[in-house]
Amino acid sequence: MDQATLPSLDSVASCIGGYDPNALPVTAAQDFVARYVTRVGEVEAVGLREALGRVLAQDLVSPINVPAQDNSAMDGYALASSDLAPDAPTTLRVVGGSAFAGGAPPAAPGRGECVRIMTGAVMPAGCDTVLPQEFCRVDGEYISFAAGILKPGDNRRLAGEDLARGEAALQAGRVLRPADIGIAASLGQATLPLFRKLRVAFFSTGDELRSVGQPLDPGCVYDSNRYTLHAMLTRLGVEVLDLGVVRDDPVALEAAFLDAASRADAIITSGGVSVGEADHTKQVMARLGEVAFWTIAMRPGRPMAFGSIRNGAARAVLFGLPGNPVAVMVTFYAFVRAALLQMAGATPAPLPLLRARAAAPIRKKPGRTEYQRGIVERDADGGDWRVRLTGGQGSGILRSMSQANGLVLLHHAQGAVAAGDWLDVVPFDSLI
Numbered sequence: 282m283d284q285a286t287l288p289s290l291d292s293v294a295s296c297i298g299g300y301d302p303n304a305l306p307v308t309a310a311q312d313f314v315a316r317y318v319t320r321v322g323e324v325e326a327v328g329l330r331e332a333l334g335r336v337l338a339q340d341l342v343s344p345i346n347v348p349a350q351d352n353s354a355m356d357g358y359a360l361a362s363s364d365l366a367p368d369a370p371t372t373l374r375v376v377g378g379s380a381f382a383g384g385a386p387p388a389a390p391g392r393g394e395c396v397r398i399m400t401g402a403v404m405p406a407g408c409d410t411v412l413p414q415e416f417c418r419v420d421g422e423y424i425s426f427a428a429g430i431l432k433p434g435d436n437r438r439l440a441g442e443d444l445a446r447g448e449a450a451l452q453a454g455r456v457l458r459p460a461d462i463g464i465a466a467s468l469g470q471a472t473l474p475l476f477r478k479l480r481v482a483f484f485s486t487g488d489e490l491r492s493v494g495q496p497l498d499p500g501c502v503y504d505s506n507r508y509t510l511h512a513m514l515t516r517l518g519v520e521v522l523d524l525g526v527v528r529d530d531p532v533a534l535e536a537a538f539l540d541a542a543s544r545a546d547a548i549i550t551s552g553g554v555s556v557g558e559a560d561h562t563k564q565v566m567a568r569l570g571e572v573a574f575w576t577i578a579m580r581p582g583r584p585m586a587f588g589s590i591r592n593g594a595a596r597a598v599l600f601g602l603p604g605n606p607v608a609v610m611v612t613f614y615a616f617v618r619a620a621l622l623q624m625a626g627a628t629p630a631p632l633p634l635l636r637a638r639a640a641a642p643i644r645k646k647p648g649r650t651e652y653q654r655g656i657v658e659r660d661a662d663g664g665d666w667r668v669r670l671t672g673g674q675g676s677g678i679l680r681s682m683s684q685a686n687g688l689v690l691l692h693h694a695q696g697a698v699a700a701g702d703w704l705d706v707v708p709f710d711s712l713i
């Protein structure tokens with residue numbers, strides 16, 4: 282993909298105060314990534330049913346008022362508030378036909394008169410208030426109701442109160458949610474201008490990896506990272522290019538990187554970014570592109586490669602994630618997710634944090650950010666939120682992630698946690 286506009290790593294590094302690739306705080310790495318990646322920017326018209334989770338490319342300016350006219354919020358009687366008796370029951374004569382949603386409004390009632398009206402029907406001229414039918418007594422062609430139950434304007438929906446003509450109903454950069462799709466439909470839009478889906482290629486590296494369906498040879502493990510990555514990327518709404526497991530062999534790695542750079546906007550690999558002897562991944566990355574190898578002050582997820590890979594004129598952003606399965610997920614949430622959203626054209630929104638009390642002490646040294654896996658639940662008495670860890674927190678223990686419903690975010694400067702201390706938790710359901 283063409284990412285000719287990417288800045289150089291050196292120019293970005295010069296903007297990060299005290300940049301040290303061997304001891305990079307999480308916030309500095311996040312800042313670095315945000316400064317490096319650029320929006321892909323191509324726009325296409327997409328039908329509403331395909332637009333969920335996609336990124337809006339232009340403001341959607343409302344061409345009409347919704348609702349188009351003042352109308353009734355209740356089944357009942359439309360009346361002029363000037364006919365309401367201030368301190369005594371009001372009696373009005375019912376005239377004309379009934380006003381139905383979608384029908385022509387009946388003629389304006391005269392003084393002391395009202396009109397039968399249904400929810401959604403346009404208000405007859407001169408009427409500004411609707412009496413719900415259950416609040417009145419009907420006596421022949423008259424209705425009467427008690428003083429004080431209606432204020433002027435009650436149960437009337439004003440033209441444009443949902444969406445006003447000429448206003449931006451949805452802003453460019455929005456990741457479309459179900460209500461947004463409904464808004465576009467209520468404005469009569471069959472299609473929306475969206476940024477094209479980001480293309481993200483990914484592969485796993487490591488000779489010990491076997492794919493599901495293959496026999497598990499001695500000393501080998503099944504490749505789980507490709508599946509968690511596939512799932513996280515699918516939730517993020519990008520187009521996924523699964524390039525499989527690549528052997529720890531320079532020729533195979535080079536072919537995979539070049540293929541990925543020619544077809545994708547971003548490449549995610551897992552494994553081979555630490556200091557092991559058999560790893561060719563780092564050398565191949567460095568040869569094919571511009572790549573920084575970081576040691577991040579975090580746990581899990583210390584080693585990570587970041588930069589871009591070239592194939593001729595094509596260039597793709599590279600995230601070389603550590604191999605341990607929990608480290609893959611944590612570095613994805615800490616760095617990759619926001620970067621991919623930014624590349625896809627989305628306006629960044631900070632993740633909501635839940636404040637919860639620690640159920641038990643947690644060991645933590647200042648000087649690194651930790652993402653522990655936790656189960657957050659309401660106290661039995663319905664009071665504070667409380668969080669407990671999901672057992673062993675090793676970065677190979679994927680169960681710790683699967684059992685959790687949130688990441689416990691232990692900040693860089695934070696020290697040991699005592700039971701009852703307040704903690705920040707990123708609830709999983711808000712992540713994607």
Ligand SMILES: Nc1nc2c(c(=O)[nH]1)N[C@H]1C(S)=C(S)[C@@H](COP(=O)(O)OP(=O)(O)OC[C@H]3O[C@@H](n4cnc5c(N)ncnc54)[C@H](O)[C@@H]3O)O[C@H]1N2
Nearest residue numbers: 485487503504505506507552553554555583603604605608
């Ligand atoms: N001497 C040092 N050793 C290690 C360091 C270090 O700083 N000094 N860092 C450790 C940390 S922290 C991590 S994380 C890992 C990262 O190493 P790599 O990115 O090179 O990853 P690998 O060695 O290839 O794999 C690590 C681990 O994860 C398993 N793995 C890898 N890929 C997959 C996959 N697709 N599915 C399931 N499991 C996978 C792999 O078998 C290893 O067990 O390095 C530490 N060592």
Ligand code: MOO
Nearest residue numbers: 581582583608676
């Ligand atoms: O980067 Mo590692 O995940 O802490 O084992």
